[in-house]
Amino acid sequence: MAGRFEPKEPVQLDPPKDEIITKEYLAKCDGSHEGYPIYVAIKGTVFDVTNKRDTYGPGGSYSLVSGKDASCSLGKMSLKPEDAHSDYSALSESEMETLNNWHTFFSKRYNIMGTIETA
Numbered sequence: 747m748a749g750r751f752e753p754k755e756p757v758q759l760d761p762p763k764d765e766i767i768t769k770e771y772l773a774k775c776d777g778s779h780e781g782y783p784i785y786v787a788i789k790g791t792v793f794d795v796t797n798k799r800d801t802y803g804p805g806g807s808y809s810l811v812s813g814k815d816a817s818c819s820l821g822k823m824s825l826k827p828e829d830a831h832s833d834y835s836a837l838s839e840s841e842m843e844t845l846n847n848w849h850t851f852f853s854k855r856y857n858i859m860g861t862i863e864t865a
C-alpha cells in the first residue's frame with residue numbers, strides 16, 4: 747500500500763551503504779560509548795538511529811534494541827531482554843509481518859549503514 751509507514755515529516759536519507767559491520771562494532775553502538783553512533787539492526791540491516799538518542803540511547807524506551815540485531819524483539823513486540831536477539835526463525839506468520847513492517851518503518855527514517863557480518 748503506497749504511503750504506509752511514511753514519516754510525518756519528510757526525512758532526507760543518504761544512499762544505503764553496504765559495509766560489513768562486525769557484531770563487536772555493533773555492540774559498541776548502543777549509545778553508551780562516546781564517539782560511537784547508535785545503531786539498530788533488523789534482519790541483518792544496520793540502521794543509524796543516532797539522531798534518536800532519547801529513544802534508543804541509555805535510559806530510552808527502546809534502548810534494549812540498540813547495539814544489536816533485535817529482530818526477535820521487534821517481531822514479537824517484546825521488551826523482554828531474552829527476546830533481544832537476531833534469531834527470527836521461531837516467529838509466527840503475523841510476527842514475521844510485524845518484523846517486516848518494522849524494517850520498512852526504519853528504512854523510511856534511518857540511514858542504512860550496511861549489514862552485519864554473517865560468520
Ligand code: HEM
Nearest residue numbers: 795798801807808811819820821822823824825848851855
Ligand atoms: C505499552 C506499550 C507501548 C506503547 C504505549 C508504545 C508507544 C509508542 C509511541 C507513542 C511511539 C512513537 C510513534 C511515533 O513516532 O509516531 C512508539 C514508537 C516505537 N515503538 Fe512503541 N510502544 C509500546 C510498546 C512497544 C514495544 C513492546 C516495542 C518493541 C520493541 C516497541 C517498539 C517501538 C519502536 C521501535 C518505535 C519506533 C521509534 C522510532 O524510531 O521512531 N514499542 N511506541
